Amino acid sequence: MDMLLEFPNMVLQNREGTRYDGYITVMNEDFRLCLEYPSDIAKATLSCDWKLKCLLDGCLDVLKQEKKLEVTKSTKSNKEPIKCGQIISEIESLGWDRLVSVDADFTLLQFLHTDHKGREHILGMKLHPQHPVEPPQCITDLPVPFDPHWTNKSTLEDLYNQFTHSVNSYQLFWDCMEDIDKNTWVLEPDNPNFSAVYRRIAISSSASVQITVDPKQPQLLPSCRFMGADHSVSQLRQNMNSNLYHWDPEGNLLENLQSLLDVTFPTPTTSKKEEFSMECGICYSYKLETELPNEVCNDSRCGQAYHHSCLYEWLRSSGCRQSFNTVFGECPYCSKPITVKMPTT
Ligand SMILES: [Zn+2]
Ligand SMILES: [Zn+2]
Structure with missing residues (x-):
């Protein structure tokens, strides 16, 4: 590839023809780019604006992998790594403005969809190494599992369209x-x-x-x-x-x-809210790991709330009576009878 023909705004920096500096245009935006391009492609380096880096990250690695693969490809393997170029053109047809993030390998992508009520939904995709033969794995915020239709001809845009269709159905x-x-x-x-x-x-x-x-x-x-x-x-x-x-x-x-x-x-x-999120009468907290104070003293003048595990431990240590799976004792606040089920585990 002749660098200067492809990118006229890149200027050759040395006699060896291995270092370029200048600007390239991506998505109608100009980005400063410095490229070290020695004969050994594995040593190529690229420095640029972070935004461009986000867009290009991984291209270089993929480029390197493809170079290495070209040698072996002719002899046996027809397995290919995820084609960065193909993914980029799929993103392009879907719209760059919808892309929220992409990782260096172009395997983890996140797209944004804003529904007509202004709610923002993220569609996460993890591309399979055999993309597009194998479907991407999707991560969504839908209330039921997202199970899109996929064939080896499907594109990221197809997936995105199915996602927005699902989003609309849950309005x-x-x-x-x-x-x-x-x-x-x-x-x-x-x-x-x-x-x-x-x-x-x-x-x-x-x-x-x-x-x-x-x-x-x-x-x-x-x-x-x-x-x-x-x-x-x-x-x-x-x-x-x-x-x-x-x-x-x-x-x-x-x-x-x-x-x-x-x-x-x-x-x-x-x-x-504090009127309803009553703290536990034993440990004085509202949330105990994931547990809320769901046990309540049945005496209407007391009504003190307790975490199940706090009340169970309290009753057990205060010499309670036990019958089948229920523990009987006294409310630590009002001393009226109180019961708690034994933990199931
Ligand atoms: Zn507690
Ligand atoms: Zn009580």
Whole structure:
């Protein structure tokens, strides 16, 4: 390749013809580039702007690999490394503006898709060494596993289009979840991402409900699990059973839930989160690794919350009574009877 013909803005720097300095144009942008190009290609070096480096990183290595392979290729192997050039042209047809990151080997790529509600979704791809014969491995934030259709003729753009199609199909689900996140106190998960299908919503200081929503039919009745003091939970269950038939499958999820349980969820405008995220009465923390204080004293004047493991250890060390898988003892706060199930492991 004649460097000066291909890149007229590169200037030869030495007599040996191995060092060039100048500018090249990539994506309508000029980048400063310095290239050491000795006869032994394995010693080639390239220094440039970091942005260009991101775009080019790996090309040089691939170039070196291909050079080495050319020798062996003619004799036996028809296995090729991932073609950097092919990937670049696939990225180009997909749009550079959608590319968020790419690693030096051109095997890990991340693309951005902004849906029509302005939510930003990342599609991560890990290219197989036999790309495109073998499909890339995809990492997404979709609420169900992304299982794209792929043939050896498929391109990254095909994959991206299937991803945006999937993203569009979950708009209603994310609308419903966003509504809950904005208008209730979500105790779990912390900072839910787009793939999270459950929410634990605070109802009162002594009760919460964990809902698991079907992302494909988010307006249907979600599965509900209640947590808290017995008297609150049994009332909620009763309400749920008697209102079950009023659920409107076309209606708003949050409104449906409130009518179902006959409650008004406390909202960020009417309350503080601390009122519901009660700390454990034994270790005085809210989060114990992944555990929240889910055991609650059933005495309505007490209602103290405890981590399961804290309460279990406390009762065991204070000479409790044990029957089958249940431990009986006294609430460390009000001394009223309290029970806890033995840990399953
Ligand atoms: Zn605790
Ligand atoms: Zn108590």
